[in-house]
Amino acid sequence: MEKTLKEFKITLESRIQHASRIFIVPHKNMDFDAIGASVGMAEICRFFKKEYAIVTDDSIMDMNKGVRNIYDTVLKRYSVISSEEMTSYRTLEDLLITVDVGKKNLIPSAIVHQLDSFSHIVILDHHKEDEDSIVTGDKHVNTATSSTCEMITRLLKLFGIEIDSWLAKAFLAGIFVDTNKLKKNTDEKTLEVTARLIRRGATIQDVNDLFVEDFANDRKIQHLIDGTEFITHHIHSVALIYNRQDPDTWYAQSDLAQAADYLLPYKVDASFAFGFTGVDTVGISARTSGGMRIEEMMHLFGGGGNEHSAAAYLSNVSDLKAVREQLMKLICREDYYTVQSPTLTTDSVMVESSSENRPVVKKYSS
Numbered sequence: 001m002e003k004t005l006k007e008f009k010i011t012l013e014s015r016i017q018h019a020s021r022i023f024i025v026p027h028k029n030m031d032f033d034a035i036g037a038s039v040g041m042a043e044i045c046r047f048f049k050k051e052y053a054i055v056t057d058d059s060i061m062d063m064n065k066g067v068r069n070i071y072d073t074v075l076k077r078y079s080v081i082s083s084e085e086m087t088s089y090r091t092l093e094d095l096l097i098t099v100d101v102g103k104k105n106l107i108p109s110a111i112v113h114q115l116d117s118f119s120h121i122v123i124l125d126h127h128k129e130d131e132d133s134i135v136t137g138d139k140h141v142n143t144a145t146s147s148t149c150e151m152i153t154r155l156l157k158l159f160g161i162e163i164d165s166w167l168a169k170a171f172l173a174g175i176f177v178d179t180n181k182l183k184k185n186t187d188e189k190t191l192e193v194t195a196r197l198i199r200r201g202a203t204i205q206d207v208n209d210l211f212v213e214d215f216a217n218d219r220k221i222q223h224l225i226d227g228t229e230f231i232t233h234h235i236h237s238v239a240l241i242y243n244r245q246d247p248d249t250w251y252a253q254s255d256l257a258q259a260a261d262y263l264l265p266y267k268v269d270a271s272f273a274f275g276f277t278g279v280d281t282v283g284i285s286a287r288t289s290g291g292m293r294i295e296e297m298m299h300l301f302g303g304g305g306n307e308h309s310a311a312a313y314l315s316n317v318s319d320l321k322a323v324r325e326q327l328m329k330l331i332c333r334e335d336y337y338t339v340q341s342p343t344l345t346t347d348s349v350m351v352e353s354s355s356e357n358r359p360v361v362k363k364y365s366s
Helices: 005-017 032-047 065-077 083-089 148-159 165-179 188-199 204-210 215-226 253-263 294-300 320-331 346-352
Strands: 021-025 051-055 095-099 121-125 138-141 229-233 236-241 270-278 281-288 309-315 360-363
Touching: 005 032, 005 095, 005 121, 005 138, 005 148, 021 032, 032 051, 032 065, 032 095, 032 148, 032 165, 051 083, 065 165, 065 204, 121 148, 148 165, 148 188, 165 188, 165 204, 215 253, 229 320, 236 253, 236 320, 253 270, 253 281, 253 309, 270 320, 281 294, 281 320, 294 309, 294 320
Parallel strands: 021 051, 021 095, 095 121, 121 138, 236 270
Antiparallel strands: 229 236, 229 360, 270 281, 281 309
16 A cells, blocks of 8 residues: 555655665756756755765756756755766665656666665655556655655645745745646645645745746747647547758757647647657657556557556667657557547537548647
8 A cells, every 4th residue: 555645754764764865866857857856865864963975977068948947056066966976875774765756667777776775665656557667665656646846845844844945946846847837737735735735935036937948048948849740549649749851860869858848738648759868869758638548558559557658668760750659659549538529519520530440640839
């Protein structure tokens, strides 16, 4: 049975108190939620006067402007090391804590190879588990929670740890990115935490400023959105977002997430943004308002997520057409739709559905 947050707090405190040092690991290609959860866990380690380090191999040069803004301050306020540095001086008494991630393929491979050598591993996450999840009994994984930053804010309150204005801003940014600025996956508890962070000094304007990109990057994302295809299959509509004109363009995972979020309000069951994130490496960001099982779909690509947001990273891929073809096959499967689509009316079904049971594809251009 899953631990409540209060029960998890007791377990976490015990593990931290008995550890020699603590390594805090977010997922690769950190976003605001992963960074916020990492520094929140670092604050808990400091509270107990324990040696800790946030472990990441992400390059600051690959981060978008907003994430880089937060991460610049993280480097000044907290201990941050690479997975190679962690490997060089860790001991058997050290504790590993993963935040905003629970799957092996989403953390550095150097850490995956050492998982069995940790006597204890703690997980704090809000993404659905599967067979690739790290095995441990010390975890709090709640897919109904908006974000890991919501969890960490509540944990800090349970520990009686004060939140300053910068932390409040970082946590609120994490909640905003995983709820599309409170537009999805938000309940009463999320709003209570949001109000608490505002009382601690975070402002909506400061957080919104983190999401404002420079002109060049904004145009880059808009160009990506220009390549959107709207796929209509029976009573369902799905947006596929990729750069058809310049398919070799590289994107940060956060760019893909922004593009997927952008299309979600346009009466689609789901939106999928994909593009190269490195050499022969493709990222996919998936979003739905509830009409499609995107977490199960991303799981087939080696990724995961929750019922509203999901993502995957593909290696050894040199052609985006292959990714599109795989997504199209899944889009045509009725078992990946949860309910009758609210996005299309009966009249539009008669117009859009193909007599040969094939999806209708419409190109979009701004």
